[in-house]
Amino acid sequence: MQRKAQIWIFCVTGRRVQVLLLKRLARLGGHWQPVTGGVEPRERLSQGARRETFEETGFQFAGRNRLREAGLRFRFEGQWGRAEETVYWGRLAPIDGLVLPAPRLDPTEHRGFEWVTVPEALSRITFPAQRRGLRLSARAIRALV
Numbered sequence: 001m002q003r004k005a006q007i008w009i010f011c012v013t014g015r016r017v018q019v020l021l022l023k024r025l026a027r028l029g030g031h032w033q034p035v036t037g038g039v040e041p042r043e044r045l046s047q048g049a050r051r052e053t054f055e056e057t058g059f060q061f062a063g064r065n066r067l068r069e070a071g072l073r074f075r076f077e078g079q080w081g082r083a084e085e086t087v088y089w090g091r092l093a094p095i096d097g098l099v100l101p102a103p104r105l106d107p108t109e110h111r112g113f114e115w116v117t118v119p120e121a122l123s124r125i126t127f128p129a130q131r132r133g134l135r136l137s138a139r140a141i142r143a144l145v
Contacts, residue, residue: 005087008034012094017141018100022103024109066090068140
């Protein structure tokens with residue numbers, strides 16, 4: 001069974017919580033989603049989540065700004081077979097306290113990004129498991145704000 005990670009990235013300015021959505025290439029479905037990806041066989045889940053986040057966005061999470069588990073793990077049948085996905089979330093600081101950081105996208109996977117509110121993200125996301133992951137992650141981030 002493949003191990004996968006779903007990673008929600010938040011940025012908080014004042015009391016406004018925004019979440020990063022990535023737009024998949026049309027040939028990969030063309031939908032909006034968080035960072036997602038496979039965990040290598042010899043990686044810990046958290047290592048795989050950090051690596052995938054860096055590969056897809058250029059963002060790094062370590063120390064106080066580490067990725068945290070959201071408390072959701074689920075199994076599904078995907079295009080590459082059976083998988084188990086673990087949900088993570090992380091918080092980035094805005095640049096100079098105001099500007100939302102721009103990810104460095106992997107052009108083989110994504111064609112765009114947007115920082116949006118949680119309700120807006122929930123309206124754009126295609127997959128129910130990603131909506132569940134976002135809801136749990138957003139609850140955790142709001143507890144910190």
